Amino acid sequence: MKRSIFFLLEVMGKVLLFLIPIFSIVYIVFYELTHFKNQTIEQFVLSGKLPITAFFLVVLFVLIIHFTFNHSKKALLKHSGITPKIRRYKMGYWASKRKNSNEQTLFKKSNTMLFITIVATIILGAIWFGYRLRGDSRHSLSGIAPFFTMSGGMALATLVLSTLYTPYTSDGIRKRNVHILMPIYNEPVENIENAFRSILNQTVKPVSFVAVDDGSQLVDYTELSTKYQQIFAEKGIRFQFLAQENSGKRAAQLLAYRSLNITDYHNELILTVDSDTVFEKHAIEQGIIPFDDEQVYSVAGVIVTRNITDNILTIITDLLVVGHMVLIERSMNSMFGSVAVNSGPIAFYRAEVLKLAETLGYENEQFGRARVEFSDDSFLTMAALLLGRTVAQSTAVSYTELPNKISHHVRQHLRWSRGSFIRGFWRLSLFPINSFVFFRQAFGWAMFASMLVIKLQLFYWLIFVMTDIPILLLAPLAFSAVYSLSYISIPRNDLAKRDKWIVFCAFPFTVLWMVFVLSPVRVWGYITHKNTGWGTRNKIEL
Numbered sequence: 001m002k003r004s005i006f007f008l009l010e011v012m013g014k015v016l017l018f019l020i021p022i023f024s025i026v027y028i029v030f031y032e033l034t035h036f037k038n039q040t041i042e043q044f045v046l047s048g049k050l051p052i053t054a055f056f057l058v059v060l061f062v063l064i065i066h067f068t069f070n071h072s073k074k075a076l077l078k079h080s081g082i083t084p085k086i087r088r089y090k091m092g093y094w095a096s097k098r099k100n101s102n103e104q105t106l107f108k109k110s111n112t113m114l115f116i117t118i119v120a121t122i123i124l125g126a127i128w129f130g131y132r133l134r135g136d137s138r139h140s141l142s143g144i145a146p147f148f149t150m151s152g153g154m155a156l157a158t159l160v161l162s163t164l165y166t167p168y169t170s171d172g173i174r175k176r177n178v179h180i181l182m183p184i185y186n187e188p189v190e191n192i193e194n195a196f197r198s199i200l201n202q203t204v205k206p207v208s209f210v211a212v213d214d215g216s217q218l219v220d221y222t223e224l225s226t227k228y229q230q231i232f233a234e235k236g237i238r239f240q241f242l243a244q245e246n247s248g249k250r251a252a253q254l255l256a257y258r259s260l261n262i263t264d265y266h267n268e269l270i271l272t273v274d275s276d277t278v279f280e281k282h283a284i285e286q287g288i289i290p291f292d293d294e295q296v297y298s299v300a301g302v303i304v305t306r307n308i309t310d311n312i313l314t315i316i317t318d319l320l321v322v323g324h325m326v327l328i329e330r331s332m333n334s335m336f337g338s339v340a341v342n343s344g345p346i347a348f349y350r351a352e353v354l355k356l357a358e359t360l361g362y363e364n365e366q367f368g369r370a371r372v373e374f375s376d377d378s379f380l381t382m383a384a385l386l387l388g389r390t391v392a393q394s395t396a397v398s399y400t401e402l403p404n405k406i407s408h409h410v411r412q413h414l415r416w417s418r419g420s421f422i423r424g425f426w427r428l429s430l431f432p433i434n435s436f437v438f439f440r441q442a443f444g445w446a447m448f449a450s451m452l453v454i455k456l457q458l459f460y461w462l463i464f465v466m467t468d469i470p471i472l473l474l475a476p477l478a479f480s481a482v483y484s485l486s487y488i489s490i491p492r493n494d495l496a497k498r499d500k501w502i503v504f505c506a507f508p509f510t511v512l513w514m515v516f517v518l519s520p521v522r523v524w525g526y527i528t529h530k531n532t533g534w535g536t537r538n539k540i541e542l
Contacts, residue, residue, distance in 0.1 A: 006095035009118070009160055014089060016157035021443060031146070042465065046457055047143035051450040058446040062428055069429040073360060076168050077386065077430070080359065084386050086435045087337040094164045094335055117163060118273065119487045121156050124478055140465050141473075144454050148475050151447060155479055162486065165331035167395045168290040176288050177268045178206040179260050179351075183252035185214040187275040189224055196228055198278045200235055204285040210256035216248030217380040248373045257354050265352035269534035272380070273398075277345035278306070280397040286346045287396035297353055298384035300339050301346030301396035302326055308495070308503070310404040315506045316391045316513050317402045317409065323487035323503070324449075330392045336436045337389030340427070341420075344377045346398040349384055357383040367422045370530045375419025382426055385437060410521055417525025419515050452523065455515070476515075480507045 032049050215220055225241035262268050271511035290296045305318040333339045357380055365372040384390045403409040424441050431437040484507040
């Protein structure tokens with residue numbers, strides 16, 4: 001019975017994920033074509049014609065990218081015998097896995113909270129569609145309401161699928177050769193020592209660990225290198241501390257990778273980490289389990305915000321990054337074997353992923369005439385996607401610090417936006433049109449353009465119309481509240497239950513922050529995508 005319920009949720013989630021946008025677009029086009037004439041200027045401005053036009057313009061742009069961009073990389077992949085696959089969803093697999101999953105001490109979803117989440121999803125959907133179907137529900141914003149239905153419907157379908165995700169399990173610990181690569185640039189010695197100690201305390205130790213100083217000017221690591229050379233040797237870990245002139249994170253990673261002299265590229269694993277990352281003691285043990293599946297080429301671990309209690313900014317960021325992106329979006333993508341971006345502080349790859357990335361120009365990536373220095377995580381994850389499945393493992397946990405100052409926070413999101421825009425061109429050009437990777441990228445861009453137009457329409461409505469207050473304006477808050485329930489359903493050893501509820505209650509501020517800060521930052525990031533420098537650290541900051 002339990003498996004049947006999970007299987008039904010799987011089917012419902014997957015069907016809704018693809019059918020909602022199809023039916024919504026057809027409905028919007030049909031409605032706008034049948035209401036094309038006899039409209040006032042105000043009705044035209046607040047209709048769905050402008051956002052649907054933006055949607056199709058982006059779709060056209062996406063198709064142009066697919067057929068014209070990256071011809072040299074396509075030829076290189078073909079010459080190498082690499083054909084990007086569709087990565088189909090394993091129907092029924094997750095229902096069985098969820099039912100028969102071994103007990104997890106690190107990751108045990110609260111069944112009560114899962115039940116509440118599902119019920120809240122159903123209630124929210126019923127209220128919304130009941131409101132939309134009422135004959136007296138017409139108002140000044142009725143023309144754009146179908147876009148809220150489409151966006152919210154897909155969000156709820158994603159939520160349903162993510163509730164079924166469970167981490168990979170294994171009956172025993174399989175011995176694997178894990179090599180850690182850690183670039184360092186002006187990182188405080190205390191942070192690096194914390195990272196080193198967490199690696200030494202792992203239940204499964206790496207066979208080698210290579211740290212690379214990328215031309216730091218503010219800190220001298222000579223004493224640190226000498227001290228830990230002996231400590232790692234006593235634990236049976238080959239340790240190297242290399243140095244290079246400041247050439248960027250990618251160059252540092254490749255210098256470390258080349259020093260390993262790997263021969264069995266498929267079975268030896270690379271773990272990329274950041275220099276301020278602290279691992280939970282089971283992180284490596286849990287992160288290597290999904291590689292029992294020969295089709296898995298990369299595994300995304302979980303980053304947890306160590307300084308979450310600093311201020312409201314770190315709370316909002318943690319709710320967005322952990323609660324929404326990792327626990328929902330990435331979990332759902334993992335079920336399709338199509339995680340788009342790994343978290344830099346803890347990402348596992350088969351060594352052949354680094355080999356392919358190097359072949360594709362990882363160290364000297366160009367976008368137009370500009371050299372791309374950031375977005376290294378998305379490049380490596382994309383290389384893994386070209387070879388096989390990319391998944392998430394929520395039991396592989398690391399702790400890191402996120403920006404607690406607005407200026408640093410905005411710069412970080414600006415960098416992420418620029419990297420996302422550039423990597424989108426690669427995904428759209430290299431992956432098949434009928435692949436999940438292409439679908440999520442193309443639809444994401446098209447919906448972002450539509451919602452951007454809708455935000456401008458709402459400003460117009462607020463200034464010149466506003467004769468009523470439609471319930472649809474509460475929809476983003478309602479969806480965010482249901483989404484944020486996932487944060488409560490996952491245990492965190494470093495947070496009391498009360499603190500998790502405090503984070504959950506920040507969801508209204510999260511919506512406002514996304515609308516008025518992060519959305520404009522994303523637009524500006526897209527516009528200024530040619531500013532591809534990393535923005536080097538000239539002082540110590542969180």
